[in-house]
C-alpha cells in the first residue's frame with residue numbers, strides 16, 4: 006500500500022511549448038523525423054496523422070503532469086469512475102479544441118502543404134463501448150476534467166472494440182475492429198505499474214497469533230494469475246489547465262508462468278497460457294442490455310476492478326495512508342453492474358490483507374461505493390451463477406454470502422420475518438439456478454443508488470428496486486444523464502456554434518445554461534434564416550460524407566428524419582419502418598399523391614448484438630424496405646431510406662447536426678434515459694417521442710408545442726399489459742396497420758418470399774412485447790403533425806431554436822454537478 010513517492014511543489018516539469026505557427030511546425034517536423042522516422046516527402050497519411058497527434062500531445066503534456074502532481078500532493082477527495090466501457094470517439098479534434106490549438110495547427114500544417122481535414126479522417130476511433138452507457142462514461146470524464154474535479158476513469162483496453170458492421174445483401178455481418186493496428190498515439194503504457202490479479206483456486210483458514218490472541222483468518226489460495234498493464238490516456242479539460250487521466254487495463258500472462266513452462270520446454274503450452282491470459286482484454290462483449298452469462302465477461306469485470314482498486318490504493322494514496330479514511334479520499338462510482346465485483350474485492354483487501362474487523366471493513370466499503378443503474382429491463386440486471394462465481398472467485402463468493410447473511414438479518418428485523426420479502430431481496434437468487442444478483446449487491450453496498458432520468462429513477466424506486474427503496478428511501482436519488490457540449494455541439498456543429506457564439510458569446514461551451522439567452526432569437530426572422538442556413542449546410546456536409554464513406558446518395562434538401570441507436574426491440578425501430586412502409590403503400594396504391602407528401606429522408610444507424618437474432622432480422626427488414634422504396638420511381642421522389650453501416654461516434658458527429666427530426670420512440674417505461682435524444686435537441690432537431698426516459702424532461706423543458714408526443718404512457722402500458730395485451734386486435738381493427746403488415750408478410754420487400762420476415766410479423770401479431778401495434782396509430786398521427794409543422798419553415802425553425810435554447814440542462818457538466826452534490830461530495834481543484 007501507498008508506494009507513491011512524496012510529491013512536492015518543486016517537482017521539476019518540462020513546460021509545454023507556447024502555441025505559435027512556427028513553433029508548431031518545428032514540433033511537428035521533430036515528431037515526424039525523430040519519432041515517426043520519416044521525412045515529409047515520403048510520409049504516408051498515417052505517418053502525418055501520428056506525428057500530428059504526438060505534436061498536439063506536447064501542448065497538453067505539462068498540464069497533465071501538473072494536474073497529476075497536484076492530485077498526489079494535495080490528496081483531494083477524488084472520483085474513481087469504474088466503467089467496463091468508454092466510447093471515446095476520435096481524440097484529435099477534442100485535444101485541439103481543449104488546447105485552443107485548432108487554428109495554429111491548421112495554419113502550421115497548411116504551411117507544409119498538409120490539410121488538417123485529411124489527417125482527421127485518418128484517425129480510427131477507439132470503440133471501447135457498445136452504446137449509450139459507454140458514451141455517457143466518455144462524456145462524464147470530459148466534464149469532470151472541464152470542471153477541474155479530481156477524477157480518474159478506470160476501464161479495459163480492449164484489443165478489439167465494438168465490431169465493425171457491414172451489410173451483405175442487407176444483412177448485418179460483423180468484422181473485427183482492429184483499432185490499434187495503425188498505432189495509437191493517445192495512449193501511454195506503464196508496464197512498471199503492472200498489477201497481479203488472481204483467479205480460481207480455493208480458500209483456507211489459517212490461525213495467526215496477534216499479540217496474546219490467536220485469530221483465525223481466511224486466506225485465498227488462487228489457482229492462476231494474470232497481469233494487468235495500465236495504459237494512460239489524457240482527458241483534457243476545455244481550456245482550463247486541467248488534464249485528468251483515463252487508465253485502461255490490458256491483460257498479460259505472468260512472467261513466472263511463462264518461464265516455468267518454458268523451462269519444461271513446452272513452447273506451445275507457454276503460448277497457450279499467454280493467449281489464455283491475454284484473452285481477458287481481447288474483445289469488448291457486444292451485448293447491450295442483454296448480457297449473456299459468459300465466463301470471460303466475469304473475468305474481465307474482476308480483472309479491471311481488481312487492477313483499479315489496487316492501483317488507487319498503491320499508486321494514488323500516500324505511504325502509510327490509513328484505509329479507515331478511504332471514504333474521505335474516494336468515491337468509486339459503479340457504472341452499472343459490470344464493476345460491482347469491486348465490492349467484495351475491497352472487503353477482501355481490507356479484511357484479508359489489511360486485517361480489518363469485518364464491521365470496520367464494511368463501514369469503509371459502504372462509504373466508498375455508489376451505484377448507477379442504467380436499465381429497467383429485468384434481463385439486463387446481471388446475475389452470476391454461484392457455481393461460476395465460486396469457481397472463479399471463491400473468496401469473493403464467501404464474502405458475498407456473509408454480506409447477504411447480515412443484510413437479510415436486517416431485512417428480517419425490519420419486516421418481522423417476512424420470508425417472501427427476504428427471498429425477493431436476497432443477493433442470492435434461488436431460481437432458475439443459484440445466482441448472485443449483482444444489482445442487489447450493489448444496492449446493499451452503495452452509499453447512493455441513482456437512476457439516469459427522473460422517470461427512470463422513479464420506476465427504480467417504485468418497481469425494480471422497490472423493496473430496497475422502502476427499506477432505505479434516503480439511498481435513492483436521480484441524476485439525469487447529460488452530454489458534453491464540447492464534442493456534440495462545439496466540435497460537431499461548427500456552424501451552429503459560430504451562430505450561437507455570435508449571438509451570446511462563447512460562455513455556453515462550459516456553461517450550457519447560457520443557451521437560455523438565445524430564446525429571444527427564436528422570434529428574430531434573421532436569426533431563424535441563418536439557423537436554417539446552418540442546417541442546410543450541415544445536410545450538405547452529411548450528404549458528402551455519406552457519399553464518400555458509403556457510396557450512399559441522399560438529397561440534401563428534404564426533411565432529415567433520423568433514428569440512430571442500438572438495435573433493440575424495446576427501442577422500436579420496427580415502428581419507424583412500419584411508418585415508412587405505410588407511406589410507401591399509400592403512394593404506390595394511389596391513395597396518396599406524392600405532391601402532397603413532405604419529402605423526407607429517413608436515416609437509420611444501428612448495430613445489433615451478434616447473438617440477437619430478432620434485432621438482426623429487423624436490420625434486414627429496414628435494408629430491404631429501403632431498397633424497394635429507393636428503387637421506386639414515384640416513391641423515391643419524396644421518400645428515401647438510408648442506412649449507413651457501422652454507426653459510431655464519428656458518424657453521429659456528422660449526422661446529428663443535420664437532423665430535422667429525432668426519433669425517440671421506445672415503449673414508455675423501457676428506455677432508462679437515452680442520450681442521443683439530448684444531442685439532437687441541442688443541435689436543433691425536433692423530437693417525435695414517447696413519454697419515456699429523458700424524453701419526459703426534454704418535453705417539459707422545450708415545451709409541448711416544440712415536441713411531438715405520442716403513445717401510451719408508462720402507467721397506461723402497464724395497465725394494457727395487466728389486462729392482457731392482444732396485438733392482433735389492433736391489426737384487425739386498423740386497416741392501415743393491416744395493409745402495412747400484410748405487405749411485409751406477403752414478401753413485398755423480400756422478392757415475394759414470405760418466409761424471410763415471417764419471424765418479425767408473427768412476433769408482432771403474437772406477442773409484441775414492446776407494444777408496437779398498440780402505439781402505431783398514435784405514431785402515424787404524430788407524423789402527420791410533423792408534416793404539417795414542417796411545411797412552415799419559419800415556424801419549424803422557431804421551434805428548433807427553442808429546442809437549442811432550452812436544452813442547456815442536458816450538459817454533462819450539470820450531471821456532474823448533481824453527482825457532486827448528491828453523491829460524491831468532492832470539490833474542484835483550483836485552476
Ligand code: RUG
Nearest residue numbers: 137138294379380457677678679680
Ligand atoms: O439503455 C440505456 C440508455 O437508456 C441510457 O441512456 C444509457 C446511459 O445511461 O445506458 C443505456 N444502457 C443500459 N446501456 N446498457 C445498459 C444495460 O444496463
